[in-house]
Amino acid sequence: MLQVQNIEKYYGDKNNVTKALDRVSFDVESGEFLAIMGASGSGKTTLLNCISTIDTISAGKIFLDGVSIDDLSEKELAKFRRERLGFVFQDSNLLDTLTIEENIGLALSLNHKDPKKVQGQVREIARKLGITDVLPKFPYQVSGGQKQRAACARALVAGQSLLLADEPTGALDSKASRNLLEVLSTMNQDTGATILMVTHDAYSASYAKRVLFLKDGRVFNELLKGERGRSIFYHEILDVLAALGGDISDVI
Numbered sequence: 001m002l003q004v005q006n007i008e009k010y011y012g013d014k015n016n017v018t019k020a021l022d023r024v025s026f027d028v029e030s031g032e033f034l035a036i037m038g039a040s041g042s043g044k045t046t047l048l049n050c051i052s053t054i055d056t057i058s059a060g061k062i063f064l065d066g067v068s069i070d071d072l073s074e075k076e077l078a079k080f081r082r083e084r085l086g087f088v089f090q091d092s093n094l095l096d097t098l099t100i101e102e103n104i105g106l107a108l109s110l111n112h113k114d115p116k117k118v119q120g121q122v123r124e125i126a127r128k129l130g131i132t133d134v135l136p137k138f139p140y141q142v143s144g145g146q147k148q149r150a151a152c153a154r155a156l157v158a159g160q161s162l163l164l165a166d167e168p169t170g171a172l173d174s175k176a177s178r179n180l181l182e183v184l185s186t187m188n189q190d191t192g193a194t195i196l197m198v199t200h201d202a203y204s205a206s207y208a209k210r211v212l213f214l215k216d217g218r219v220f221n222e223l224l225k226g227e228r229g230r231s232i233f234y235h236e237i238l239d240v241l242a243a244l245g246g247d248i249s250d251v252i
Helices: 043-050 073-086 100-110 115-128 143-157 174-191 230-246
Strands: 002-014 018-029 032-037 061-066 084-089 162-166 194-198 212-217 218-224
Touching: 002 043, 018 043, 018 061, 018 218, 032 043, 032 073, 032 174, 043 194, 061 073, 073 084, 073 100, 084 143, 100 115, 100 143, 143 162, 143 174, 174 194, 212 230, 218 230
Parallel strands: 032 194, 032 212, 084 162, 162 194
Antiparallel strands: 002 018, 002 061, 212 218
């Protein structure tokens, strides 16, 4: 589904250039759950921003379903983001003046979809994520975990190809974090959602099927979960983080 080919990203001018990404390459299969880890400054957020088209690459190519996203016009990019990408951020970014149901279906409504079809799609994804009972409520009336589930529902309701999650558990307590990670894992397994998650947290990364580690803008290592249990995978992730060097508290 996703192909990242030798991408580079530079910031600054000719007198002071910072190379945030250095020939990064990897593929993501349809239905995969991939976590990206690394210490602060490793390039993981820059990488996500480039894939999401929030930022542009300096060199290389990024393909989604065979389409070169760096060759799209601004109008094509807007359509691409709306129809192909779903976003879940540390802050759920829900609109306080809309109900949970209205927040989830907002993009569909803005695209002038039939209201009855919008309602049906919203309620179906809400059922899968266990938030049907909070649909009539406003964001300030529900828990942080429920808001993040609503954000996941909003990201997936239109059948987007790829869900991008940037530190999705960062603002949640341990219980809500675990619940959200289980939701993401269930969505991946039951609906075939393709998920790319940036995280500094080894526990969160252990829910993924594969973990990509960045260091100084380059791919340092990767781990495949395979048939191993999550607890074993978690400790293997910690071992790689220790091998990255520096203060391990920066990445867990």
